[in-house]
Amino acid sequence: MEDENKGLPLHIGIIMDGNRRWAKSKGKMASEGHKVGADTLDKMLHYANKIGIKYLTVYAFSTENWKRAENEVSVIMKLLKKYLDDFLGGMDDENIKVNILGDISKLNKSLQKSLNETIEKTKNNTGLTFNIAFNYGGRDEIVRAVKKITHKALLGEITEDDITEELISENLYTKNMPDPDLIIRTSGELRLSGFLIWQSAYSELYFVEKNWPEFTEKDLDEAIEEYKRRNRRFGGK
Numbered sequence: 001m002e003d004e005n006k007g008l009p010l011h012i013g014i015i016m017d018g019n020r021r022w023a024k025s026k027g028k029m030a031s032e033g034h035k036v037g038a039d040t041l042d043k044m045l046h047y048a049n050k051i052g053i054k055y056l057t058v059y060a061f062s063t064e065n066w067k068r069a070e071n072e073v074s075v076i077m078k079l080l081k082k083y084l085d086d087f088l089g090g091m092d093d094e095n096i097k098v099n100i101l102g103d104i105s106k107l108n109k110s111l112q113k114s115l116n117e118t119i120e121k122t123k124n125n126t127g128l129t130f131n132i133a134f135n136y137g138g139r140d141e142i143v144r145a146v147k148k149i150t151h152k153a154l155l156g157e158i159t160e161d162d163i164t165e166e167l168i169s170e171n172l173y174t175k176n177m178p179d180p181d182l183i184i185r186t187s188g189e190l191r192l193s194g195f196l197i198w199q200s201a202y203s204e205l206y207f208v209e210k211n212w213p214e215f216t217e218k219d220l221d222e223a224i225e226e227y228k229r230r231n232r233r234f235g236g237k
């Protein structure tokens, strides 16, 4: 799906990769890479909203990221908390709606509270929907959907014939949202790493060498221009 008027992607996904490599290249600690990465995210969010993007989904913490050093995990958690408390406090002005994709029950109580408050506070906003994928994994998301559907089947609420692509989509975290049109990954890695694996079936993929902390508004513009140039066929034509 796309914005008819400007040919803009309606939904952009970003795998914000390369924070630690950026930090290392500057002789800084990994935590500094994540801090600057959070600033980049803030810039991109406001810019995407300004140019009329309707959905922005960012991969901030994967189900695999728990394996990282305790200190690094704690830095990312604190950054999310600070991000919600500092930046999202003023976001109502920009009409942004915040959403979380992932299992937040594993996060500490104060972070869960900030998340729930932010989601509640912004739920009626009609501007850009900002999805933060946090403690998210694409396979995990599909397993959860299958469990929910199985539960309904066991209760006799649905039968085999009710199992359709739409039913699966409705049981994902992205329920009622369009699939991403464009997925960007920074830092030169050419993988999706479990990001929106069901939803990305027809997404245009765009890879850029730059590490996330140095990604700019101009880089986002270039990704969108490339998206516009591609002729998407959805396998049909």
Ligand code: FPP
Pocket (backbone or CB within 6 Å): 016, 017, 018, 019, 020, 021, 022, 034, 035, 037, 038, 041, 059, 060, 061, 062, 065, 076, 079, 080, 083, 187, 212
């Ligand atoms: C990938 O780079 C980045 C992450 C795993 C964390 C992403 C987090 C942020 C951008 C900041 C947090 C912001 C919020 C709002 C939670 P990497 O650490 O894998 O870097 P590398 O590939 O160079 O090792």
